[in-house]
Amino acid sequence: MVDVRSKIHEIYTLEQLSSGRSVIHDLHPSVKILATFSYIILVLSFDRHTFFALTPFIFYPVLLMSLSDTPYAMILKRVALALPFSLFAGLSNVFFDRATMFTISGLNFSFGFVSLVVLLFRTFLCVAAVLILVAVTPFTQITAQMRRMHIPDLLVTLFEMTYRYLGSLAEETSVMIIAYKLRHNSDKGIELKDMGSFVGQLLLKSIDRAEHVYNAMKCRGYGRYDRKRRKRSLKFNDYLFLLLAIGFPLFFRFIDLNQLFQPWIMKVTLC
DSSP, rough: OOOOOHHHHHHHHHHHHHGSSSTTTTOOOHHHHHHHHHHHHHHHTSTTTTGGGGGGGGGGHHHHHHHHTHHHHHHHHHHHHHHHOOOHHHHHHHHHHOOOEEEEETEEHHHHHHHHHHHHHHHHHHHHHEEEHHHHOOHHHHHHHHHHOOOOOHHHHHHHHHHHHHHHHHHHHHHHHHHHHHTOOOOOOOHHHHHHHHHHHHHHHHHHHHHHHHHHHHHHHTTOOOOOOOOOOOOOOHHHHHHHHHHHHHHHHHHHHEEEEEHHHHHHHHO
């Protein structure tokens, strides 16, 4: 059985990096949110068979990780968790879209295979951008700024509760697994015949734990927000970052790099 307690620590390790100091950390949270949102929209706007035009977008997460001193391994490890979902989602394209798109050294690459690669690459870029946002911006600043942007409060609350309750749920699961092993005197995982009752007990305990967590949050002032309180003005660095973070992706979005690589592709195809 996987050590659940270590997973609890991994959930919030990335957020702990947001307390650091760097050029990216000191930017206004609204600027970082807008830059991330626009970056994701532009990445998703490409055609599913367009790969070369997406390659310049890799510089955004790489530069932000370098400027904010965010560990590359930490981001890549968490991005890798999302790739299998995209892999299974796009795997059917390989079997149904078999028309040859190009050939390299006699090896044919179908449209379906290229669309799968593009899907994985886009997933990598989008997830990395979101993880970097969490790593350089405190979670409370993100949610507070989302409310100032007039995002529906229900969505922000669900986002907050889901994120905050993950640790409590994992902690409760860890306690139940330890209790199960002690009662059955076995180091093996939960047996299939006991899985139903285990999940049921976890659900009941989770509901009770969630109520206690919510009451504790209410006692600490949760739900009483003032969008005008602690309003922070934008500085020159904020405007400059927003201009570069949106301007360069827009430039590469409308410059067709496929045309630049077309002669190279034709040469490879003829080989």
